[in-house]
Amino acid sequence: MSELVTGEAVALELRPAKLPSRALAVLLDLAVAVIAYIAVTMGVVAATASLDEAAQTALSIAMFVLLLVGGPIAVETLSHGRSLGKMACGLRVVRDDGGPIRFRHALVRGLIGVIEILMTLGVVAVIASLVSARGRRLGDVFAGTLVVRERVPLTQTGFVPPPPPWLAGRFSGLDLSAVPDGLWLAIRQYLTRMQQLDPQVGWSMAERLATDLAAHTGTPAPQGVPAAAYLAAVLQERQAREARRAFGNGPAGGGAPGGAGAAAGAPGAYGPPAMSSGAAPVGGQPVAQEEVGRSAVPHADAGPQTSAPQDAPPVDRPATGFVPPA
Known part of the structure; x- marks a missing residue:
């Protein structure tokens, strides 16, 4: 059980997410981002067919950065740590003290995630999660965040x-x-x-x-x-x-x-x-x-004045x- 302390009295006794559930959430998020990237890129290329090859390459890079990097950052910021994949797996990103994350937390996680997830095919993230006692990847360590499970039986919460x-x-x-x-x-x-x-x-x-x-x-x-x-x-x-x-x-x-x-x-x-x-x-x-x-x-024989x-x-x-x- 996690040693989180949340001011909202929600995340205190939530358990840190395990590597399999986190990996599944990341795969779902990447699948959605890749599909959106392909669809948007095809539309942009068709709309800018008259441009030269250099301009089309620049647009493709811009779409990549916007959808595969900026998209997850915006989603985690607006949803307070719940991307589509995390919602499907019952996970949530919170601060080390259990509070909701903000833009700076999502930004650090997203930028470091490009290196440890996209550029290394997730190898660095897997190794860091296995070494960490609470399953945190490098983005979580530098951002001061933690991925926890939201779906736990109510009887476990005091x-x-x-x-x-x-x-x-x-x-x-x-x-x-x-x-x-x-x-x-x-x-x-x-x-x-x-x-x-x-x-x-x-x-x-x-x-x-x-x-x-x-x-x-x-x-x-x-x-x-x-x-x-x-x-x-x-x-x-x-x-x-x-x-x-x-x-x-x-x-x-x-x-x-x-x-x-x-x-x-x-x-x-x-x-x-x-x-x-x-x-x-x-x-x-x-x-x-x-x-x-x-x-x-009152005293035991206080009678009706209880x-x-x-x-x-x-x-x-x-x-x-x-x-x-x-």
């Missing part, structure tokens, strides 16, 4: 619970540029599996990840915010930023989409320090958990958004 609604947009001013991809991967994997972990182990892991994240952002987590909720809120903020960067019309804040807040506010999703540990016995008597966020775990107000923020937590220190 669900990341959204953060509590009172954390929506609170980390919009956080600088996330220094956070490494490996830490994003560890945070996402923890959030998708935290309900399966031992309560104490999960709590200590969340604290450690939150400390590492705060060290890279330069801003500690706000007091009173559980470590797991802090991790989920920052991860969602990164996803929102990547979505706005990729599509340009994403939500302005890092809030959860419709219906996500209710899921996040469910008891046990992001509870107090022993996020799933329950009350710790003291002197043989159970101690009720402290209310954190919007959900509280539903606390859901809209009022805690008194020890500022109602305004999170602002990093100057």
